[in-house]
Amino acid sequence: MMESSSNEATGSIVARGVIAREPGEPGVVEEFTIDPPGPGEALVRILASGVCHTDLSAKNGVFGTDAFPFLLGHEGAGIVERVGEGVTNVSPGDHVILAWRAPCGECRFCLAGQPHLCAASLNAEKRMRTMDGVTLTPILGIGTFCTHTLVHSKQCIPYDPALPPEQMSLIGCGVMTGVGAALYSAGVKPGTSVAVFGCGGVGDSVIMGSRIAGATTIIGVDIDPRKLEWAREFGATHTVNPTEGDPVEAIKAITGGHGVNYSFEAVGRPDTTLQAIFSRDLAGTCVIIGVAGPRSTLDELPLGKFFDLGGSLRVSWYGDCLPTRDFPMLAEWYKQGELDLDRVVTRIISLDESEEGFHAMERGETLRSVIRI
Ligand SMILES: NC(=O)c1ccc[n+]([C@@H]2O[C@H](COP(=O)([O-])OP(=O)(O)OC[C@H]3O[C@@H](n4cnc5c(N)ncnc54)[C@H](O)[C@@H]3O)[C@@H](O)[C@H]2O)c1
Ligand SMILES: [Zn+2]
Numbered sequence: 001m002m003e004s005s006s007n008e009a010t011g012s013i014v015a016r017g018v019i020a021r022e023p024g025e026p027g028v029v030e031e032f033t034i035d036p037p038g039p040g041e042a043l044v045r046i047l048a049s050g051v052c053h054t055d056l057s058a059k060n061g062v063f064g065t066d067a068f069p070f071l072l073g074h075e076g077a078g079i080v081e082r083v084g085e086g087v088t089n090v091s092p093g094d095h096v097i098l099a100w101r102a103p104c105g106e107c108r109f110c111l112a113g114q115p116h117l118c119a120a121s122l123n124a125e126k127r128m129r130t131m132d133g134v135t136l137t138p139i140l141g142i143g144t145f146c147t148h149t150l151v152h153s154k155q156c157i158p159y160d161p162a163l164p165p166e167q168m169s170l171i172g173c174g175v176m177t178g179v180g181a182a183l184y185s186a187g188v189k190p191g192t193s194v195a196v197f198g199c200g201g202v203g204d205s206v207i208m209g210s211r212i213a214g215a216t217t218i219i220g221v222d223i224d225p226r227k228l229e230w231a232r233e234f235g236a237t238h239t240v241n242p243t244e245g246d247p248v249e250a251i252k253a254i255t256g257g258h259g260v261n262y263s264f265e266a267v268g269r270p271d272t273t274l275q276a277i278f279s280r281d282l283a284g285t286c287v288i289i290g291v292a293g294p295r296s297t298l299d300e301l302p303l304g305k306f307f308d309l310g311g312s313l314r315v316s317w318y319g320d321c322l323p324t325r326d327f328p329m330l331a332e333w334y335k336q337g338e339l340d341l342d343r344v345v346t347r348i349i350s351l352d353e354s355e356e357g358f359h360a361m362e363r364g365e366t367l368r369s370v371i372r373i
């Protein structure tokens with residue numbers, strides 16, 4: 001366990017975490033200060049954090065350069081250490097998974113009964129600073145590659161402390177996103193067919209979600225043979241490697257010439273987006289999960305062919321989940337052996353090894369490196 005030191009006069013603490021100061025530069029472990037939790041906020045001691053591709057993208061400047069320096073990490077589990085005024089949903093000592101969506105209850109979507117689309121998700125005020133006084137931007141309003149972080153208490157979803165924090169941390173982003181994309185964004189029905197482009201941590205979670213939903217044909221698509229092997233272990237009934245030929249043709253061949261009922265893009269590239277769109281059967285659903293970033297464009301979408309296919313194309317944020325409803329469900333599925341999170345945790349690393357976690361992801365060696373703090 002990492003100790004923090006505190007300043008008696010202000011109540012602020014000094015924590016340690018991975019900070020990305022400049023786009024494209026390695027994240028470096030630094031000390032930083034955290035003000036005491038304000039009204040509605042919670043100080044959380046992090047136990048474990050998954051390394052998601054979105055951290056790498058943010059570090060590389062995909063979300064713009066204005067928000068640097070970042071406190072990296074957004075897929076975490078920990079223990080509530082202190083709460084601010086008026087917090088009733090969690091108490092110090094609670095083990096919690098951190099959510100990057102905490103519906104506000106007041107925006108136009110929340111008021112219309114669609115809290116999973118909340119446009120003003122709750123975050124703590126930005127009161128974490130580098131030792132030289134620069135305000136940090138925690139990734140997706142959380143920041144989990146660190147000993148401690150400050151979040152809104154509604155971002156804290158309690159879990160059974162008997163469960164391992166490494167596996168629980170993954171529910172906070174990648175696993176929830178993938179499973180939710182299958183269950184909610186696509187609404188996969190029993191007996192249907194699915195193709196998943198990109199079999200990383202998120203794509204394999206789409207595969208698990210599709211299996212739980214009862215899909216009978218689940219096609220994993222990835223350029224890395226090792227990823228395809230793992231995809232089968234999570235429930236893919238078929239695999240396709242686009243380096244060996246046109247993946248759309250291969251998917252059609254597997255599905256009697258028709259294409260799939262649901263396709264998922266979990267890479268974040270224009271070419272795989274087009275492949276996902278056109279690997280569908282008539283009236284099929286294509287769900288975009290991968291974050292292509294602001295500079296990517298889809299240059300050639302043949303609109304006639306797109307129209308003739310019918311169906312729908314949609315983007316999924318966070319698998320359209322509601323953390324208060326869905327995190328406990330996924331934890332329970334893990335307990336019951338339905339969700340193989342042990343297999344998603346490919347590697348456990350230390351806080352000082354987060355850069356190595358990114359490199360291992362880039363080399364395709366991991367589904368998730370998990371930082372144990
Ligand atoms: N929408 C959301 O709410 C949300 C949430 C979490 C992550 N994401 C995004 O989802 C994507 C996947 O995240 P991840 O953590 O699983 O990443 P990852 O790096 O673990 O997985 C990506 C996979 O894509 C494969 N790939 C690369 N090029 C390919 C190609 N041309 N065809 C097929 N497969 C290819 C890689 O081999 C790898 O297995 C990222 O873009 C991430 O930012 C989105
Ligand atoms: Zn809202």
Ligand SMILES: [Zn+2]
Binds near residue numbers: 053054055074
């Ligand atoms: Zn993520």
